[in-house]
Amino acid sequence: xxxxxxxxxxxxxxxxxxxxxxxxxxxxxxxxxxxxxxxxxxxxxxxxxxxxxxxxxxxxxxxxxxxxxxxxxxxxxxxxxxxxxxxxxxxxxxxxxxxxxxxxxxxxxxxxxxxxxxxxxxxxxxxxxxxxxxxxxxxxxxxxxxxxxxxxxxxxxxxxxxxxxxxxxxxxxxxxxxxxxxxxxxxxxxxxxxxxxxxxxxxxxxxxxxxxxxxxxxxxxxxxx
Numbered sequence: 528x529x530x531x532x533x534x535x536x537x538x539x540x541x542x543x544x545x546x547x548x549x550x551x552x553x554x555x556x557x558x559x560x561x562x563x564x565x566x567x568x569x570x571x572x573x574x575x576x577x578x579x580x581x582x583x584x585x586x587x588x589x590x591x592x593x594x595x596x597x598x599x600x601x602x603x604x605x606x607x608x609x610x611x612x613x614x615x616x617x618x619x620x621x622x623x624x625x626x627x628x629x630x631x632x633x634x635x636x637x638x639x640x641x642x643x644x645x646x647x648x649x650x651x652x653x654x655x656x657x658x659x660x661x662x663x664x665x666x667x668x669x670x671x672x673x674x675x676x677x678x679x680x681x682x683x684x685x686x687x688x689x690x691x692x693x694x695x696x697x698x699x700x701x702x703x704x705x706x707x708x709x710x711x712x713x714x715x716x717x718x719x720x721x722x723x724x725x726x727x728x729x730x731x732x733x734x735x736x737x738x739x740x741x742x743x744x745x746x747x748x749x750x751x752x
Contacts, residue, residue, distance in 0.1 A: 540671060542713055544584055544678025550736045551580055552683040553706050554743025560695050561747030570690050577683040585676030592671045596663040599654070606653050610646065617653065618643050624656045685709055703740075710736040 555576050559569045610617045621639050630638055642652050654660050689701035714732030715725035 538717070540588075540674040541678045542717055544588075544675040544680075545682035546710070546713060546732070546736065547584060548577070548580060548679035548682030549685060549706055549709060550739045552577055553686040553702065553736070553740040556686055556690065556702060557699065557740055557744035558747030560699050561744050562750045564695065566690060566695055566698075569695065570687070573687040573690065577680065577687065580683060581676050581680040584679040585672045588675035589668060589672035592663060592668040596665075596668060599660050599662055602658055602660055603650060603654055606650050606658070607646075610649060610653075617649070620657060621649070621652065624652075682709070703737075706736060706740070707733055 552573055556569060556573055559572050563569065618639065621642055622635070625635055625638050641648075643649050654662075686702040686706050689698035689705070692698075693701060710732045711729040714729035717723070717732075718725040718728035
């Protein structure tokens with residue numbers, strides 16, 4: 528059986544959770560700060576939203592990955608049936624797949640015979656090469672949801688911390704500075720890992736994050752007494 532893909536999604540999971548948590552809470556905090564002068568209300572609202580957001584993101588990550596797992600199982604079951612019912616057509620699919628990779632003659636025949644002699648290998652090959660799906664094990668589902676949840680929590684806590692120790696006015700600026708640096712760092716690191724342009728990616732991430740946060744601030748102003 529093909530080995531499950533375990534590590535390729537880790538970076539995107541961390542970025543997804545961290546960015547979502549930070550931007551969501553920053554927008555909320557700015558909105559609350561614009562609407563009230565009570566630090567207690569801002570902190571209470573921030574904490575309530577952080578834990579709700581963390582649980583929500585983890586739950587969505589879990590259910591979405593389980594849906595992918597169920598989809599793989601359904602496609603695999605269909606492929607098993609196809610091999611039993613349409614054996615020659617499925618064999619020709621293997622021929623076509625490896626012909627497209629440049630194999631020919633006796634080498635191609637040996638490859639096709641080797642794969643089709645083992646039903647499990649045959650199904651694995653069809654799933655990977657024709658349907659482009661890899662198996663997802665339960666441990667990956669758990670790790671995925673935990674990674675997204677913890678990243679969301681970490682990203683969301685950063686802009687809230689200054690409100691525990693500073694006045695609202697000062698905390699807003701500290702929170703914004705922290706958020707800009709974190710978002711820029713996420714963008715630059717993402718570009719570095721994907722061969723993009725770090726500066727461009729950092730600026731894009733900051734603009735997106737600050738734009739969403741500013742929208743929260745404007746809503747808060749609309750409710751300012």
